[in-house]
Amino acid sequence: MTRFWKDGSPPQAARPTGPGRRRVATSQVGLMLLIVGAVFSVLAPRFLNPGNLLNICTSASVVAIVGLGMTLAIASGNFDLSVGSTAALAGCVTMSLVQQIGVVPAILAGLATGAAVGLINGLIVTELRVPAFIATLGMLTIVRGAALIYTRGRDIYLYGQTQYKILSSGFTPVLLALAVALVLWFVLQHTRFGRHILATGSNPASAQRVGVRTSFVLLGVFSIVGIAAALSGLILSAQVLTGNGRLATGLELSAIAVVVLGGTPLTGGKASILGTLQGSVLVAVINNGLNLLNVSIFYQDVTLGLLLLAALGLAASYHRRIKSV
């Protein structure tokens, strides 16, 4: 191989990527967080209430878990638009099984459902060569339909089943989110699989020539996304103790927005776990603040869309400035 390099030796290895490289973008999110938090705590006195802060943490955790899975997917160069439907399906499956086989097996069944959906997504993308966003767009409808068929359009309500509620009460969601973040950070930074994910996202053709098994990497990534989505769905359904086929509609956009706000580039190859966490807290803070100020819930959609486009616009202009140098 050395005969290919002009000087006789390959160039210096590039600096390893990691959270440090994205420091510019994540510090912007942190700063925005402080400013927005300060503004809301002035405008709405109930904002700094411990109960309210716990609310913020819970809703941030739900989006964070899906967002962390989505970070992995985006880092590998793909998207997964079916996370909302997967969350709903997993919630419904678990809800229907809790009273029959117990809480823990039901939770495992829900997570397995998410993994199965993710696996199917991965197979469609790798075997059938369908572009990821279209494949998951189709799966979004299919899985949502499957959830609605499974529940026959009705809600599954658990009467007096308080044991399951532990998933969504107190600090459990936050702990779960932090655990997922730690695990995924470790996988990305310190395992071979993580390096393979980043390689696949950065340049799939080159990764494949170097020997990375792109197919297996993508199957793994989509399965992880599915499991993360299922976990979010379980927490969401535990909050209301209801299994609803229409749960978590629009979760996919929140997840993508959170990842983009966190500084992970959409082209793949880099991932910022800390950024995603900060992004999810920011989104939760904004939603909560708008709620406290009695702003219509529809404005939250608009705000999210505007935030997403603004963040992308800033990122695009930043890259263009870099490229033009």
Place this chain on the structure above:
Amino acid sequence: MSRRKPRLTTPKTQPKAQKPLSTLQTEKSEIPELSVTARIVNQLDWDLLWERFGIAVVTIVVWFIAGLATPGFANVGNFVSVLRQSAFVGVSAVGMTIAIIAGTFDLSVGATQALCAWVAVSVAKMAGVFPAFLAAVAVGGVVGLCNGSLVALVRIPAFIATLGTMFLVNGLTYIITNGQTARFSGKSFVWWGNAQIMSVPIPFIVFLSCALLGAAMLHRTEFGRFVYAIGSNREAANIAGVPVAKVAIFVFVVVGLFTGLGAMLLGARLYSAGPGLEPGFELNVIATVVLGGTRLAGGRGSMLGTVAAAILFATLANVLNLNHVDAFVQRVVVGLVLLLALSVEGVRQRLAEYWSRRTVSTRHPLGGRRSAVAAIDEFTD
């Protein structure tokens, strides 16, 4: 520009090994005569024919099967209903065909349709049909302008830009309408969605006109040539002098205009319009275009395929309805059909790789070990 693919004219009994040049001249007397039919079959470019007319053929076949298998399908009233139903997705699909040929797509058509339909119904209540048409189309065009600017000027990938716009427009619709549905049943307005001329529904006539207009734009104008060029190879088009940004913005505006028109038809059909109208619409539109033979990668496509695919989808929904299939199952079927349509492209690619053993596709380099081995072979040759 028609693609002519040379076909083998020697029958399969010929040995496959390469012959040295000196013996080729003596081969002539050994080539047997082919019949006229065989020669015509060999000369035709079946791939191109399938791409252009395949869906139309499939649609007709499905009509025959459905007519025989499903009671209640094969009567005039049902056909009228099928054709009418195909128009609402079809009009938007005409615009989306242009977008996909240009290499982008628009995920916000569903939200845009809801907004434009509400605008159409509200304006029709106040000012009549023609102002309603103008308003709906104008709103669609404005949304398209936003999309186009985001994609071409701010350089946000089309997928994310239109996703963001979709949520923006959705939220805007809820805010403007306050969650209420607007209703209007003025005769001249709902005529556009419900009437027929000689058993042909008006929406379908509008759909066909839009398809003709779209086809004319694609094949007879400079804009159409630019669209095909950008879809085939954006960089090459840019270097060749095609005004990529302007064409891209105009493509999105066209999508918005057609969606606005379709929205007016839908509002007329339903006598009402409000937020949350027809969720999953964008998937139906993209599925229609892809099923019609337009490649998602861009650069190739035909309007006839889109028309046929729209009718096919309406037929499918109609047959499922007549068989009393669950509404949720129907949505699953639409998703499955889309995935099926898209996977044909991928399966064909995999088959080509398997046969050639040397192709490493850089667009979806997801082959297994075999392609990697083939690639390493190339390096060490």
